Amino acid sequence: STVYLNGDYLAAADAKISPMDRGFLFGDGIYEVIPAYQGKMLGFNAHIERMNNGLNEIEIKLGYSTDKWREICQQLCEKNHGDNLGIYLHVSRGADTKRAHAYPTDITPTVFAYVFEIPPQPVSDIEHATTYTVSLEQDKRWQRCHIKSTALLGNVIHYQQGAAAGNKETILYNRIDEITEASSSNVFIVKEGVISTPPLDNQILPGITRWLILNILHSHSDFKVQQRVISKTELLDADEVWITSATKEVGAVVKVNGKLVGDGKPGKVWQQVQSLFTKHKFDY
Ligand code: PLP
Numbered sequence: 001s002t003v004y005l006n007g008d009y010l011a012a013a014d015a016k017i018s019p020m021d022r023g024f025l026f027g028d029g030i031y032e033v034i035p036a037y038q039g040k041m042l043g044f045n046a047h048i049e050r051m052n053n054g055l056n057e058i059e060i061k062l063g064y065s066t067d068k069w070r071e072i073c074q075q076l077c078e079k080n081h082g083d084n085l086g087i088y089l090h091v092s093r094g095a096d097t098k099r100a101h102a103y104p105t106d107i108t109p110t111v112f113a114y115v116f117e118i119p120p121q122p123v124s125d126i127e128h129a130t131t132y133t134v135s136l137e138q139d140k141r142w143q144r145c146h147i148k149s150t151a152l153l154g155n156v157i158h159y160q161q162g163a164a165a166g167n168k169e170t171i172l173y174n175r176i177d178e179i180t181e182a183s184s185s186n187v188f189i190v191k192e193g194v195i196s197t198p199p200l201d202n203q204i205l206p207g208i209t210r211w212l213i214l215n216i217l218h219s220h221s222d223f224k225v226q227q228r229v230i231s232k233t234e235l236l237d238a239d240e241v242w243i244t245s246a247t248k249e250v251g252a253v254v255k256v257n258g259k260l261v262g263d264g265k266p267g268k269v270w271q272q273v274q275s276l277f278t279k280h281k282f283d284y
Pocket of ligand 1: 155181182183184185186204205206207208209210244245246247
């Protein structure tokens with residue numbers, strides 16, 4: 001495949017990064033994943049804005065414009081095959097000459113991007129939807145989960161907990177039994193027709209899919225929607241549970257720790273919300 005590295009498009013096998021890169025040594029970098037279907041990108045501006053927020057927060061000065069990112073993404077989609085692609089963008093602080101924790105001020109950030117195949121766009125029909133069984137575990141990551149850091153070991157370990165139990169995700173709760181998010185998704189619940197999701201803070205990533213869903217529901221539905229603290233008990237007692245991410249969109253959870261959610265099928269509210277999402281997701 002063709003990848004982008006520091007201004008060049010080249011074969012993946014020819015892309016070389018220094019072992020002194022702080023992305024490699026410290027996980028000192030920010031990343032994004034943007035879906036593209038037949039070359040059409042989903043939530044592009046919001047993804048770039050989130051990446052810029054992350055770069056600002058950790059003081060990596062890059063200066064790529066949104067247009068420059070768009071051009072890189074479009075080039076990668078054109079140079080590679082596939083109707084359904086995830087575009088991975090990665091900016092690390094760059095390669096240092098010595099080992100030191102302090103941010104070096106005189107190095108150039110490393111910019112890497114490539115595309116990988118993703119499943120086709122999710123469908124909103126109950127019989128054919130991809131469904132998710134999940135584990136429920138205590139969130140043991142750091143307290144800056146709003147930064148989309150390339151240091152993903154905490155998330156990887158949590159994902160693996162679910163995988164080891166035969167599940168496809170792991171939903172997390174904090175030390176006082178409040179739901180935060182999942183290892184690579186945000187969480188929503190539905191109870192008696194009311195849709196709820198945890199509020200944005202340092203405990204969760206501000207998901208672009210979460211943001212799109214909230215906007216679409218606000219503009220195109222009468223659903224009551226709340227951003228509020230959700231307890232572990234409420235999640236276990238919910239009529240519907242969803243995990244959301246750029247590639248899953250609204251993912252219906254059918255089992256939590258082996259216990260069925262509702263009747264064990266995607267719910268009625270899920271069906272309405274995923275179909276609204278399908279209809280309006282490219283509006284933003
Ligand atoms: N939370 C975490 C920890 C993630 O890694 C992701 C992204 O995959 C999400 C939430 C969902 O974010 P988005 O909707 O922007 O894909």
